Amino acid sequence: MSSSQLDKSHLEYPQRRHGMDHNWYDWQMLSQRNPVHWPDGKKLALWVNVSLQFFPLNQQGKPFPPPGGMTMPYPDLRHFSLRDYGNRVGIYRILKALDQHQIRATFAINGELAERSPYLMEVLRSRGDEIIAHGWNMDRPHYGGQPLEAEREQIRATLATLQKYTGQTVRGWLSPGKVHSENTPNLLADEGVEYLCDWVNDDMPYPFHTDNGNLWAMPLSTELEDQFILRNNQHSEASYQEQIEDACRFLLTEAEHSGGRILALNIHPWMLGQPHRIAYLERALGFITAQPGVFSAPAGELLSHCKSMAAPG
Amino acid sequence: MKADPGFYDYWPYENRPKIQWPGGARLAFWVAPNIEFYELNPPANPQRKAWPHPSPAVPGYSIRDYGNRVGHMRQIAVLDKYGVRGSISLSTALCDHHPEIIALCKERDWEFFSHGIYNTRYTYGMSEAQEREMIRDSIETIYRHTGQKCAGYLAPALSHSEQTLDLFAEVGTELFGDDAGYYTCDLFHDDQPTPINLRSNKRFVSIPYSLEMNDTIAYVVNKVEPRRYGQMLKDNFDRLYAEGAESGTVMCIPTHNYQVSCPHRLRAFEEALEYITGHSDVWVTTGREIAEYYRTHYYDQARQDIAEKSNMTAEVCA
Structure with a gap:
C-alpha cells in the first residue's frame, strides 16, 4: 500500500459543470453554429499571416524562451542572424510569392521590429496590407503572473509603435x-484591439469574453505552421506542401455541407523565405488559389464579414 | 518499487491455442477515440506538470479543446462512414462539461470506458483510498450518464500506481459484479488478449490498445508525417491480418480528436479505415466485445497453456 497521499484538492472538482472550466468563451461545437456564407458564393477563405519577428541576441528566456529563439551560449550569432535573414531577404521572396498568386495577407509584426526596420514598414505601408500586433519582441512573452501594469505598458508601446x-x-x-x-484579453479590449489569434481551438472566428467587452478569436492553426511542421516536427518541405494541400482539399469538401471555412497559414520569412523552401510555398499557394471556391483575404476583412453575419436583424 | 509488476507470465507468441473471432474472423479491429477534458488550472501534481507554461497555458489547452469543438464531429463522420463504433476512452468529467458529445456517441451505441476524471489529474502520489475513490467516481459517472457498466480502463494520462489494475477490477466488482471492470488498455506487451494476474483473481484481461498506432504518440512524440502514419496503420494491419490466419489477433487505433481530426491528417486516417474495413475476415468491434468474447471462449485455455509453458520452462531450468 502506498504511504503517500495527495492533498484533498486533487479529488475536488470545483469547475465540473456544463461548458468550459473558465469564462473566456462559450462552449459550442463548430457544427452547432450557423454556417458562414462567404461573399460571391466562395467556400474557403485563405488567410495567410506573415509573422515578422525580432529575436534579441541577449535573450532572457523568462519565464520561457520563444519558439525559434537563441539556444546556444551568448552570443548565439547563428540563430540571431538566421532569424534576421527573414526580415532582410526572406520577406522579399515571400512578398513576391504572395503577389504572384494575388494573395492579400496579414502581417503580424513585433513593435521593436517596426522600430528597427522603417524601410520594410514603408514597403508594407505602401502595399496597404493589414498589420496586426505581435508583441514587442519574441523575448517579451505575455505570461501568467506577469505584473498587470508592466503588461499594459508593453501592449501600449507595441500598438503605438506599429x-x-x-x-x-x-x-x-x-x-x-x-x-x-x-x-491579456482584458488589456487588449481596453486598448481597442478587436481580435486575437492565440487560441487554436477552432477553425472559425468566435466571440471571446473579457471584462471590457468582447474580443473575437481568429483561428490561426499552429499544426499547419511552417515552423511547427518543418522545425518542430522535422518534416520535409515536400511534406509541408502536401499537408497544406491535404488541409485545403479537406476544408473545401467540408465547406460544401457545413458553411464557409478558413485555411489559415502562419508563415515565417526566416523559415519559408530560404532559397530551398520558397518553391514549396509557391506551389502550395498555387494549388490553393487554383481551386474553385477559394478566395484570399486578410484576417480583419474575414472577421468583419463574420461579424456582419452574426449581427442581429 | 518492483522490477516487474507481475501482471502476466512469459507466454511465447507461437503455438498458442488458436483464437477464432466471431464469424471466423482472424482480426478483431477496434478504434478507441480518447475523448478528454484537460483543465486550464488543475491542482499541481507533485510528480508531473500538466502544462509547460504558467497558467493560462494557451497553446496546450486550446489545441485539446479543438478536438472537442471541431475534431469530434469529423471523427464521428468518418467512423460512421466505415461502420466503426468507437470505444471511448473517456475523461468522465466530460459528461458534465460536454454532454452534447456524450449524446452523439450514445445514440451510435459506442462504448464508454474510464480514462479517469480529467486528463490533468494524475494518479502519481495518490493513496490507495484516493485512487479507489477516483476510479469509483469515474465508473459511477459513466453509468449515470450512459447506463453502461464500465468494462475497461486506461489510466488518466497513462499515470499509474502499482495497484491501479487491482483497484479498477475491485471497484468494478463492488459496483456491478462481473459485468464491470474486466479489461485494461494500460499494457502493451502483446498483440492478442492475455489474462492478467490480480490479487482478487478476477477474470481480467489485457486488450491490445497499441501505443505505436496511437495518433498522439505518432504525431506528437514521434513526429510522423500524416501520410506516413496512414501507411504505418496499413502495414500494422497487413501483418496482424496475415498472422491472424494462424490465431486471431487484435488491432486497435487509439485516436485523439485534436490530432487525427486536423484537416491535414484526416485523409491518412480515412484511407487506413477504408483499407482495413475492406477486408473480409475482419471483426469490426469494440474493446468490451473483444474482452467478453475472449473471457467466454479463450480465457481458460489461455490460463492452462500459460501454466503448462511456465512449468516447461521450470523443468528445463531444473
Whole structure:
C-alpha cells in the first residue's frame, strides 16, 4: 500500500459543470453554429499571416524562451542572424510569392521590429496590407503572473509603435509564441484591439469574453505552421506542401455541407523565405488559389464579414 | 518499487491455442477515440506538470479543446462512414462539461470506458483510498450518464500506481459484479488478449490498445508525417491480418480528436479505415466485445497453456 497521499484538492472538482472550466468563451461545437456564407458564393477563405519577428541576441528566456529563439551560449550569432535573414531577404521572396498568386495577407509584426526596420514598414505601408500586433519582441512573452501594469505598458508601446511606422490602427493581436497572461484579453479590449489569434481551438472566428467587452478569436492553426511542421516536427518541405494541400482539399469538401471555412497559414520569412523552401510555398499557394471556391483575404476583412453575419436583424 | 509488476507470465507468441473471432474472423479491429477534458488550472501534481507554461497555458489547452469543438464531429463522420463504433476512452468529467458529445456517441451505441476524471489529474502520489475513490467516481459517472457498466480502463494520462489494475477490477466488482471492470488498455506487451494476474483473481484481461498506432504518440512524440502514419496503420494491419490466419489477433487505433481530426491528417486516417474495413475476415468491434468474447471462449485455455509453458520452462531450468 502506498504511504503517500495527495492533498484533498486533487479529488475536488470545483469547475465540473456544463461548458468550459473558465469564462473566456462559450462552449459550442463548430457544427452547432450557423454556417458562414462567404461573399460571391466562395467556400474557403485563405488567410495567410506573415509573422515578422525580432529575436534579441541577449535573450532572457523568462519565464520561457520563444519558439525559434537563441539556444546556444551568448552570443548565439547563428540563430540571431538566421532569424534576421527573414526580415532582410526572406520577406522579399515571400512578398513576391504572395503577389504572384494575388494573395492579400496579414502581417503580424513585433513593435521593436517596426522600430528597427522603417524601410520594410514603408514597403508594407505602401502595399496597404493589414498589420496586426505581435508583441514587442519574441523575448517579451505575455505570461501568467506577469505584473498587470508592466503588461499594459508593453501592449501600449507595441500598438503605438506599429501605428507610428505603418500608419494603421491595429485591429488584431498575436502574442509572441501564442501564449498570453490571465490579463491579456482584458488589456487588449481596453486598448481597442478587436481580435486575437492565440487560441487554436477552432477553425472559425468566435466571440471571446473579457471584462471590457468582447474580443473575437481568429483561428490561426499552429499544426499547419511552417515552423511547427518543418522545425518542430522535422518534416520535409515536400511534406509541408502536401499537408497544406491535404488541409485545403479537406476544408473545401467540408465547406460544401457545413458553411464557409478558413485555411489559415502562419508563415515565417526566416523559415519559408530560404532559397530551398520558397518553391514549396509557391506551389502550395498555387494549388490553393487554383481551386474553385477559394478566395484570399486578410484576417480583419474575414472577421468583419463574420461579424456582419452574426449581427442581429 | 518492483522490477516487474507481475501482471502476466512469459507466454511465447507461437503455438498458442488458436483464437477464432466471431464469424471466423482472424482480426478483431477496434478504434478507441480518447475523448478528454484537460483543465486550464488543475491542482499541481507533485510528480508531473500538466502544462509547460504558467497558467493560462494557451497553446496546450486550446489545441485539446479543438478536438472537442471541431475534431469530434469529423471523427464521428468518418467512423460512421466505415461502420466503426468507437470505444471511448473517456475523461468522465466530460459528461458534465460536454454532454452534447456524450449524446452523439450514445445514440451510435459506442462504448464508454474510464480514462479517469480529467486528463490533468494524475494518479502519481495518490493513496490507495484516493485512487479507489477516483476510479469509483469515474465508473459511477459513466453509468449515470450512459447506463453502461464500465468494462475497461486506461489510466488518466497513462499515470499509474502499482495497484491501479487491482483497484479498477475491485471497484468494478463492488459496483456491478462481473459485468464491470474486466479489461485494461494500460499494457502493451502483446498483440492478442492475455489474462492478467490480480490479487482478487478476477477474470481480467489485457486488450491490445497499441501505443505505436496511437495518433498522439505518432504525431506528437514521434513526429510522423500524416501520410506516413496512414501507411504505418496499413502495414500494422497487413501483418496482424496475415498472422491472424494462424490465431486471431487484435488491432486497435487509439485516436485523439485534436490530432487525427486536423484537416491535414484526416485523409491518412480515412484511407487506413477504408483499407482495413475492406477486408473480409475482419471483426469490426469494440474493446468490451473483444474482452467478453475472449473471457467466454479463450480465457481458460489461455490460463492452462500459460501454466503448462511456465512449468516447461521450470523443468528445463531444473
